[in-house]
Each structure stands twice: as C-alpha cells, then as structure tokens.
Amino acid sequence: MSDQTTDGTRIELSNVSKRFGDRQVLDGVSLSVSPGETLALVGPSGGGKSTLLRCLNGLHEFDDGEIRVGRHVLQPRTKEANGAAARQVRRLLGMIFQDFQLFPHLTALQNVIEAPLHVLKLGRAVAVDRGRRLLRSVGLSDRADAYPRQLSGGQKQRVAIARALAMEPMGLLCDEITSSLDPELKNEVLGVLEKLKREGMTLLIVTHEIGFARRAADRVVVLADGKIIEEGPPQQVIDDPQTERTRLFLSRVLG
C-alpha cells in the first residue's frame, strides 16, 4: 500500500451519521482534508460542527459511515476511548477546546510536558526542552511556571495549543477556540494558528470568525442540520454563497 506514505495524514469522512436520541446531528457527512490544508467549518449553532470534530478523534462514537485518518480507521458504534484506533488517531490529531481544559493543578510547563512524559515516555530533560521551546513559540516563555488560574484566557488557550503540539501531531482540531475570549485576546490565538498554517500543520477549525476564515482558510465548509450545504474556497462561499441557508447564516454572523 504505497499510498500510505504520500497519503500520510489525509482525513476522510465517508457518509458519517450520528444521532443524539431522536435528533440527527450528523446526516451522511462526507469530507476529505488534505495534509497541510486549513479547513474552516462554519454554520449555525447545533449544525453538527463540534460533533464532527469530536467524532474525528474518538471522543464521540458515531452510528454509521467510516472515518479514516491516515491509515487508521474508526468504525461506527465502537466504544470511544477504548479503541486502539482512536488512540492512534489522537496521536495524529491534537484537539483544542473552547474552554481550554488546562489541568488546573499543573503549571503551564507541566501541562505541556504531562503527555510527552507519561504517554511518549520522553526523558524529563527532553520533555522540558520541548515544552519550553513550544511555550516560546506561542509567546509564553515567561509564563512557564504560572498556574492556569494566573493566566488570561488568551494565554490559557495558547498553552493549550502548545500542549497539543507537544505530542507532535500532524493536525489540530480546533473547537471554537476563540469563542470565550475577549476580542483583543482572540487575535493572539488566531495569530498562533496562522503561524502553524504557514509551518504546514493540517488545521480543522470550527469557528464563528468569518474574517479569519476568509483570510486563513484554504476551504470553507458550511454545516447545517447535520449536512454539508456548501463548500469551496472562502471567496466563493463567503462572498458569493450559493444557497439561501448560507446567505441567511452569513448575514446573521456578519451582522
């Protein structure tokens, strides 16, 4: 299977469906993301964007279809955390959450090196080295010993990004990571994402920042009622939407 090397971190969703009770959250979603691509997932609340991301790294199970990340395949109806495939996928795709979810009992640096130490089993010196380098790259070299409660929201989110990067993933799943930040703090986080894009990281970004999506995304996907209703380059989807639903959504978001 020679395509594995070239196809390294291609992400493929085929016909993925999921329901919560009698609500169809994802309804036959098929999507393909190339290595190094930046994809913005937009759409109305409850449209299934976050669920899609969470299915992608095995935090949710799904009912139908198939998810392929590189050569690892997630099957429907398998218990999330226990699947060996899910663990492999998580090594390839880091995840950043809207509410940061830093470990409050650990300092910024300890947050970053926790998984490298205990999952990758790196030596402490190597891990600390990596941690400091990553904190520097997100502009927080001076806050390494601060506890999460001593950091601003933007700083917390940048620590969370450094923490995900410490596992050396091929891609990052970003779930509305600027939604709980003040406007002036959003930019410091978005700046970090643009830098990662330039370095070739695959990014799946669920966002309401339409301006950012237009500037940074290679492709925009509009998800509503569990279906992809429109996708394409940002100029096309954002500036010249083809469906009424997308136009309505954009007019609400852009005000």
Place this chain on the structure above:
Amino acid sequence: MEEFWSRCRRLLPAAGALFLLAVFQPLAHAADSLVWAADAEGGAPYIFKDPDNPQRDIGFEVDLANALANQLGRTIEFKQYEYISLFLGLDRGDFDFAMNGLEVTSDRKGRYRFSRPYYIYKQQLVVRADEERFKTLEECKAADCVIGTLEETAAERLLDRLGVRKHRYQGQVEPYRDLQLARNVDGVLLDLPIALYHAKPNPKLKFAGEPRAKGYYAIAFSKHNESLAAEFDSALDRLLKNGELRRIYEKWQLWNDDQDELLLAQITDITSESSGPWPLARYFPLLAEAAWVTVAVTVLSFALAVVIALPIALSRMYGPAPLRWLALGHVEFFRGIPVLLLLVFLYFGLPSVSEHYALPLSLKLSAFQAAILGFGLNYSAYEAEIYRAGIGSIPRGQWEAAASLGMSSALTFRRIILPQALRTVLPPMTNDFVALFKDTSVVSVIAVVELTKEYSILAKNSGDYLGIGLATAALYLIMSVPLGYLSRYLERRWSKAIAA
C-alpha cells in the same frame, strides 16, 4: 366575638390545670407506686430476662422486691437503669431506690442512705480450667497477671488495694467471656453470686481459692428520703425474721453460712476512710493517657477508612455491575448501622462466629483492634461517598482533554483526576476526622478506656464532675480546635487553587 374571648379567658385556667396534670401525671402516679431501678442487662442472678419468656424479669432481687412490696403494702415498679449510673440516678431523683447488688462502701455511705444489709457477699476469683500459674490474687500479682472485674465495685477496689493489674468491664458477662477466650485477662474477680451463675456452669473455667473479702449488699436511697428508708429497714427485718429472705436465697441457691450474720449486720460495720478532694495532679496523668488512646484510635481508624474508601468509590463509579452493587452494599450497610452495634459485634460477637463454625482462623480481636476496625469500616462508607463526590466534581472536559493527548483512562485518573479530587475532598475529610475524634468516645463499650470514659470513671470516684469535666473538655478542645482551623485553612487554600 366579645363573648367568645371572655369564654376563652374563663376556660384558660382549666386548660392550664389539665395541661399541668398531663405533664406531671407520671410523678403523681409514682407517689403510690415505688420505682425501683436496676440493670437487667446480663444481670443474673440479681435481675435478668427470663430465658423462657424474655418479656419477664426474674432474679432473686425481683423476688425480694415482691416480698418487700407485700410487707409495705405498696406496688413496686421496675425501671431499667445503667448499673454504673445508678447512684447518679439517685442524685437526679429518677427513681425511689436502687437495689442491684450495690455494695456498701465507705464513700458511698457518706453520700447516700443505705438500708440494712440484705445479703452478705464475698469475692470469688475465677480462672481458666487449665490455669496453673496462680491460685490466689497474691500469686497472680507476683505472676504479673491481669484480673478482670466490673467497674465501680468492691472487687475493683480490692484489686487496687492489693496492687493487682486489672481490666475494667461494664457488664458482668463480658469479663468471663474474655477469660474463656484468653483475651485481655488471666482471671476474673467478682461477687460470688455472679461467679456462681456465670462461671460455675462453664467447664472451661474454675474457681480459684476460697471466696474472700466479705461485704454487704444494701438498698440505696437518697439522703433526703429517710422515712422511706426506715420503712424498708423494718420490712427487711421482718423478712429476715420470718424466714422469707432465706427461702428466696435458697430458691436461687445463694444461701450460705455467711448469711447467718445478716441479723446482726449493720452498715456501720463498714469502716470509713476519708477521701478528700482530688487535686489536678492526681487525675491529670490518667486523663492525658486516655487522651492518647483517643488520638491513637482516631488516627489509625481514619487512616484505615481513607484507604478502604478509595477502591470502594472507584468500584461504585467505574466497576462492572456486580462490583458496583457490592460497593453500594458496603456503603449503605456501614452507613446505615450504628457504630455501637458494629463495635459490640466485632468484639463480642466475632469470636463466637469462629467458634460456632469451627473456623481455623481465630476472629478474636483485641478491644483496640476491634475499635479501629469498627470505626475504620464505619467511616470508610462516609469517605467513599466523599471520594465519589470529589471525583464526580471534576469536569468531563478534563477526561476529554487528557484523552485527546493520548492518555489512557487509568493514567488520566492517576495523574489528572485524583490530584484534583484530593484537593476537593480534603476539607470534608478533615471535618469527618474531627467528628470521628469525638465519636470515638463510644469505644468504652468494648472496654477501651478513652478520654470520655476516663472522665466518667474519675468523676464518679471523686464526685468532682465539674472540675474534672472542665479538664477533660479542655483536653478535647486542645486537640479538636486546631483541627478545625486546619480544615478551614485547607478549604480556603485548595478552593483557590482549583478556581481556574
């Protein structure tokens, strides 16, 4: 309306009188019928539950009370009262008289009015059937053996006077039980009637030497009840002279030659030894030693509880169904039964379980072990629930964040969840620790003398309830107040650390 209120006013005094009558009715009732207090718990042959009909109390003192009621032409009602509190009950006026094998002693004589003696007892030493080291108390002392006895009795005083090591009990069944199990004691010294009923029929025990140290049983009254006491004196005199008393004792096989002296016996025969007020220096070392027992029981049983509780909480939260049910059962059981019941069962009940089923391992626990196990199990139920709440309070997002970093559930629990949960459970656990510290006062039921028990013993012996009480309270506070501060300090500190 006007008329209604005036009628109410007229009715009010009548209603008040009715109310008073209802409240004081029991007292009014007590005026014709006399109330007799004794302890029927394991009280053979004095007063105890009829094995054939546990509704009924029997014993030679029940027969004597009936005979006295006949002589006096009044009814006598029995009231159950803790043996060691009988004299306190007299002080409080809870009943008219106490008759329960009460020994006339010099210090009691000064404080209470005793009737003429109704029985002459001696002390009988009982040992295990295979005992060969000693036959008398003096030999026992030389062999450094421990003798069990009932607290607040002449037997205890005799042991003290001879300087024999002793172990105090609150009931008269338990010392023989421990003796048979070779636990705590090498012999038991108690009044002959007790020995006759509880030790004589037991093939594993034997009498050692002759009974000694004669004393009197008499009925105790309050000092202010001279007229009633005098009536009893003459009634007893009549029972003695008409041979009825002898018939009662013969029925219970308690008659012996000693009783011939009853006619002449006077409580003034008991010589008076003065006991002045007790200085602090005399009792404080005893209190401090008991405080140490309290601390040891608290710390060890809490450590046990905290260790058992974690796997219980984890089983309840994450275990497969059968394990989850077992853990829930553990919590509900040990939270639902009184710790007193648990202690009594572990100490007195377990040995008979191993005996009954001929188990190869002996379930005979020392009192100290039983106390630690009992409280450890009891508190493990509470601590498990605290762990459960603490672990449950960690947001789901923390599990997800760790999972997204490739951490396994076990690693996440150990490195991320538990350290945070410990911070939230620490304050409520400190609270429980302080509560346990005070709860340990119930271990006295299994013959562990901790602080409260020592207070009760010392206060009864000296009559100084206030002074020794204040010293005891001070000891408790010296230990518990800093703990309370520590708890609040930790609460402030950790809750700040968690607020993200």
